[in-house]
Amino acid sequence: MLHNLSIGELSRSLNSGQISSVELTRHFLARIERLNPALNALITLTATQALESAARADARRAAAGERGPLLGIPLIHKDIFCTDGVRTSCGSRMLDNFIAPYDATVVARLKAAGAVMLGKANMDEFAMGSSNETSYYGPVKNPWDTTKVPGGSSGGSAAATAARLAPFATGTDTGGSIRQPAALTGVTGVKPTYGRVSRFGMIAFASSLDQAGVFAHSAEDAAIVLQAMAGFDARDSTSIDIPVPDYPETLNAPLKGLKIGLLREFFDGLEARNAALIHDALKLYTSLGAQTVEVSLPHLPLSVPTYYVVAPAECSSNLSRFDGVRFGYRCEAPKDLLDLYKRSRGEGFGAEVKRRIMTGTYVLSAGYFDAYYLQAQKVRRLITDDFRAAFGQVDLLIGPTTPTPAFAIGAKIDDPVTMYLNDIYTIGANLAGLPGLSLPCGLIDGLPMGLQLIGPHFSEAKLLNAAHLYQQSTDWHKQAPRGFE
């Protein structure tokens, strides 16, 4: 079936004229119509525009002889990316009425490559959450078991990719928001180096941690998409001006001599079945010629508390612009300015967003700034230094993406600290700005688990290479949830 083909296969079919982009787009739109109601993965469908873009892609291919690898390939954007003329809600009531007047750089680049947007994916409100339960539009359900969460915050993108509602989807990762849902839904998710992909037009949660990335069915597909997304953007001062390597080109580079670091801190207290999956993966890598070395990042256990100071601090300021004055939600009949602010924000934001704004406001306030914000910045530096030291010894770090498989909807939503601990293995890479990748590596209780690879800055090519060779020898990434095959 079309929805199980790789991007490369789809592209070849389009090039050979076996199918058209319009047909491909219709196929996925029909799947979305049929399957999305059970998942709530998409919150905006842009069928008309999609068919128009598909027709344009077909014309480009026919008339101009264009052969770009994404030309005519459908995708779904996380609703955190501004899309010109299309509602961009960020999963919040605050932006339920917000039609973005411009395209984010990521959106513009994929559009230029000829990719066809099918719609916008559900997400945790303002990307704050690890289960996709904080969305104003209701929780997303995991296609492997619809009583379970898909992870978050890019839960809609992950679930949609897992359910084969699109060949790929965009996401963002601030503390694990691509890798964790990728793991819990059995897809490949890449969070690039901070600065590799432009943040322009991506609604900010925590500016120093946010990074856009991709969900796909394989590392090979992810490499094609990342190739189109990555690169310097003068409109994002934190974007970094170094050339983008040819990711697909190096997917098959031999791993002989690759040094893989096993993070001691990741294995302390790791559940046995989870540990067994990681060890299976290590065995495979060893058979491919890699060596494993045990390394330690002594400050890594401090990453969760550090993150929950830095990220709320930045979000408390980033979300100040949502004040009911220029766009977004405005309360009914405000009686004065203060009332306008209080009720617009009070009614427009959900509980988790408010919790983080309050936390962030607190850690930045006079008298607490040094003890929290400054201290967290110091620890962040120590964690970054730990990673740097580790990468002096090894090429990649390997470990689990999450402590457990997907949990039940409602199980942790009232216990923020337990919920925050879901991100324990992913947050470190964000604090240090490193690239990370999660790929499916097995099942526990019939639910997918993720293997996480973390590399030094700008090592995406190596991560994709290692993931691809794993996927050449395994078929976890090819397994589809029942009912979505």
Add this chain to the structure above:
Amino acid sequence: MMTDWEVVIGLEIHAQLATKSKIFSGSATTYGAPPNVQADLVDLAYPGVLPVLNGEAVRMAVKFGLSIGAEVARRSVFARKNYFYPDLPKGYQISQYELPVVKQGKLAVMLDDGTVKTIGVTRAHLEEDAGKSLHEGLANASGIDLNRAGTPLLEIVSEPDMRSAKEAVAYMKKIHTLVRYLEICDGNMQEGSFRCDANVSVRPRGREKFGTRAEIKNLNSFRFVEKAIHYEVARQVDLLESGGTVLQETRLYDSDKDETRSMRSKEEANDYRYFPDPDLLPVHIDEEFIEAVRATLPELPDEKAARFAQDFSLSTYDAGVLSASRELGAYFESVVAALGAGHAKLAANWVMGELASALNRDNVDIVFSRVSPKYLSDLLLRIVDATISGKIAKEVFEAMWSEGKTADAIIEAKGLKQITDSGAIEGVIDAVMAANPKQLADYRSGKDKLFGFFVGQVMKATEGKANPGQLNELLKAKLGSS
């Protein structure tokens, strides 16, 4: 006994930098455009947009730093100052907090009595301006104009080194002169391009510890700065002498009532929750950049004044006045160039005298002077070559100012040419002597003072056109010979 109070003043000057576009967006900064036409998505703080620093603003800040001998920070950081207000679209202002681009510098300021005082400049930092709230002409609503939001400002913070309102004004004027010399700010105070906040306190003279200060916000004229400080000092002294205490607070100067009013106390002050802006990287400035900026520095006011004093033998005061703006200095120098350096004092007197008062009277900028440097030097040449006297020249100047003609044309048309024909002058002297026999006799019997009387009479008879030097000589000879 009455306490002798000492006034302590520090100024925070906001100079709007004369960049073409805003500090973090591509919008234009032109003054006076219809509301919100110069606000793009970045200025409106739309979701997802990001700031990009305008390098020109940094260059201008560095230029200022070099002009006051300050250290330019090799690394400076933009921070967010968080507070809610409708004319602040992001809910925070991007400013520099702990690490400003310009560190400690200093400025020499000449006071009215001719003494020079050095005022310390603590720092100067870059920041963005806010928009404007409009309350007039809207029923039950406020308007917001974001044209000004994101306009680059250089905030120049002085040490509390000034001891009177006059010193504060002299310092502010000096900074005003400097930023215009550097062409980094148009200095237009009506349009708000140059304004200041004044921190004012008083203490008994001799005490080291500063008194509690009040900050007077947003003063946009030199006169208001002076009056607001006067009012505030009197208020604080009254308060202290009647047993009260000064509260640390922000006050607003009401120019209509000539008083300051409390805006908010220290307790009501916002907690701005400053932290480094994660959307902007630290600004790194290297030696090469600094030297490139240094190469663009013009001759600075103090340097120009020193050169004027040295090359043209002018007094420190004259040299200071003539270098108060680049345009005035250039005007003066063109006049001197045409006359020759030997006549610099004459040029100085005319530029500072007749020309300055005409410009002032008609409120005309020197750039648009109705008498050009060429016209003025042509006029002065007629004094030098004795075609007319200084006194007649003033009359000619007035005619030039109102008619826009050359000096020669006016001298010709009005028949103002000086009489230098000895015979003609002698004839008039003879006639005057004949008409005033009593005064002549008195003079000859020793009343020397009457010499002036005869000069006056001759001048009157020649309508002031007799060459004064010749007249003196001839008159002396005639009166002496009986």
